[in-house]
Structures are given as structure tokens and as C-alpha cells.
Amino acid sequence: MEEKVRVRFAPSPTGSLHIGGARTALFNLLFARHNNGTFILRIEDTDTERSTEESVKQIIRSLKWLGLDWDEGPDKGGEYGPYFQSMRLELYSKEAQRLVEEGKAYYCYCTPEELQAKREEALKQGKAPRYDGCCRNLTQEQKEQFEREGRKPVIRLKINEEGQTVVEDIIRGTVIFENSVLDDFIIMKSNGIPTYNFACVVDDHAMKITHVIRAEEHLSNTPKQIKVYEALGYEMPRFAHVPMILAPDRSKLSKRHGATSVEEFRDQGYLPEAIVNYLTLLGWSPEGNEEIFGMDKAIKEFTLERVNKTAAIYDVKKLTWINGHYLRELDGGYITDQTIPFLIKKGIIEEKEVEKNYDYIKEAVMLSRDRARTLEELADMISFFIRDFDDYEEKGVKKHFEDIKTAELLERTAQKLEGIVEFSKENVELKIRELAEEMGIKAAEIIHPTRLAVTGRTVGPGLFEILALLGREKTVERLKKAALWIKNRI
Known part of the structure; x- marks a missing residue:
């Protein structure tokens, strides 16, 4: 019987969840769901100096907001927990000790100063700095002497420098590393904390991970991890390293290219559905040319074989375009619920009035949503419906409010609309066209200054729909206010 697929996303809680991490989590989830497998979240918090509780909360919050829900992990539990590496130290210590007892690893008592001196000496000689294995064959006497000096040993894995380590990568194919570039690397630090390359192997085995899907930057760690698998006698999972995400100028993605964390995008008014859709396309190609599809379709079509080998280019314009699509197409009540926090944040409405x-x-x-690209834009677009304003768009003023006759026109429009009993879109349009006929002018000559008067802007949804929603009282009030504004100005 074929082994059940088990994959994991294993972030280090040293900052926010970034777009690259979110994509790695998404690809793991899509692969798991496509294969009826299990998606695990594991927090790799052994970097005690940089890991924070707030970062753990932020990562979990971002994943949940995106809808990337895990089957096992924090908040869920599972058969192979705990799902925080800081709670699994005993297991790492036990396995490292086993390697020492089997002669596959050894205690190294070199001080940081001694190691630095060796590095500098190697560089002087034009050699790559590598650990020289000087503690490989210490006698018991030497070890006891170091212990008396108060030296705290690390544990190093013994590496055979001959030959090659071959990584069979699902995405990248066969990748060969010369063993001569490896040295006897540390698997346990002197404080009893495991190194990344050791802990993740022990955990992946213990959690029965079948496929390790992660960012390309981890590919250079893979030969070391293969050595750990071999030393421990573990069955190897299959590896898949997804391409890097580069900025539009093909440089490394950074803050200078704009938002990079999931929460930054959320705060700028992007929808989780749009981000997930965009991330799915970032380095993966569906069979057709479709660019808009939800999670169900992505799960159905996703395979690692269709992940690109080349770097993916991060394009906020594309994300924004996708976001605009979801703003137009998703349920109106849902979009309203997503917009309200932005209205509150901008002071357009108070929470108690919602x-x-x-x-x-x-x-x-x-x-208004057809014209918006983000929730933030949408909140700005509808602000005039909710809150009165004192300023008018400058270009509109130059075009429509520079003539005293416009004040008279607005007053006549207000008078005409004041008489409507049922203030519907149809009746508003009828009265405005009637007024244009009476005055011997085109309806547009009333429509443009009226739009500016009631919205403060020159563009927006259809004017008759705007007026009908604003209602008679508010419409008439704003028309009169604008007429007075023109008179006072001229």
C-alpha cells in the first residue's frame, strides 16, 4: 500500500510571515490536499535569542487569515506532537547521544577563539574555512582535561570527505554536491540546543514526513541533512525546493520593494482569496491560461511537477489586479464586512454606528466596488456617502466651480430635486433631464458639477444611483452648500 502523504510547514518565529513563507505553506497545503494527505504546522523555535511568542502568534494569525489551515500542529495537537521544537529537546539530545555512542558523532571542545584562528589561517592560505576534525579522536584523558578547564563541548557529525551526495529533487532534478565541501558540522550546540539541520531531520522522521517542500534557499542544507538521515538510519523523505521569489528588478525581495509580509498586505486592503490566488501562480503554472481560480480548483490541479525551476517575479500590480477581481465578484455582504474595519480605522464611521x-x-x-482595487481604496471611495466633507477635488473645481453661474445652476438643481416625493434613481434622472431641457443645455452640464457638489469628486459610480442612495435631504443640502462655497470663493 502506498504511503500516505505527510508534509509540513516549519517556520522559525523570528519575524512576520512573509510572502515567501506563505507560498511555501500554500504549496505544502495544496500538495497535501491534492493527495488526500496531512498538512502539519511545526514551529522551529530553537533560535532562543531571536524567537518570540509574538512572532508565533503573528505567523498563526496570518496562516489562519489566509485560510491555510493545518491538520496537526499548534492549536490542533496530533499524534506526533509537541509541535514546538523547544518542547522536543529531549528527543534531539537522545538521538545525538546515540550517534556519539555509535561512533558517528563526537564531542568537540574547540573554543570559538580557536575556531576563529583556524578560519583565519585557512583563508590566509587561500583555502575554504573548514573544521579540521581535531577533536575526532580525543583520548579520554584529553576529554577530561578539557572538562576540567570548564569547556562545554558541542557534538559534531563525522563526515566522509570522499565522494558525492546526490539530491534527487522533484522540481530541480538531480543535484550533486561534492562531499569535500562539507566538514564535520555541529549537530548539538554546547547549550544543549540542536542545530537546524539536525533538529529538522529528527522531527521530520518522528512526524513521518514523506515530502519536504521548502524554499530553494534550503537546497544547500539538504546534503548535510542527507548525512544526518544516513547516520541516524532514517528513511529519506522526497525533497522539492521551490524557486526563489525575486523583485521586478530580479534582485532579492526586500522592504524597499513595498509590502512583503502577509499582515502588511492585509492592512493595505488585500483580500486573503486574492493573495492565495496570486501566490498559487507565483512559481506554479496551471494547465490552462486561467489566472483566477479558488482553492478548490488549485487543489485539484496542483502537482509539484508543474512548479517552475526558475525564480518567480513578484508583481504587486498583478496581485492588485487579482484583488480587484475578487472585490467585484465575491459576496457583497462579505466585502462589506471586510471594508468596515477600514472605514473605522480611517475615522469615516464609528464602530457603534455600524x-x-x-x-x-x-x-x-x-x-462602488467595481472601481476599487483594494479595501482601503473602497473605504475611501464610499466615504462621501457616510461623512460630510468641506473640500472639492482641485481639478474639478478648476473645471466646474470657477463660474458664478454654476452656483445658480446648483441651486436650481436643488430646487428641482427637492420636489421629488419618491427619490428614486429613475425620478432623479427624469428631473435632471427636465431641468436641462428647460435651461436649453445638455444634461452633462448639470451632471458634472452636481457630481462634484455631492461627492467632492469628478469620478465615481453613476450619478443618479449616487443621489438615490444619498437621499433627497443630503443631496439638496450638499448642492446648496456647494453653491454657497462658489459664491464665497468668487
């Missing part, structure tokens, strides 16, 4: 105005906000959202 409930009684919810239906009105939703109508404003439905009317």
Missing part, C-alpha cells in the same frame, strides 16, 4: 447603518454601507459598497 450596526444601524450596515444596509446603507452595503449599498454604497455594492455601488
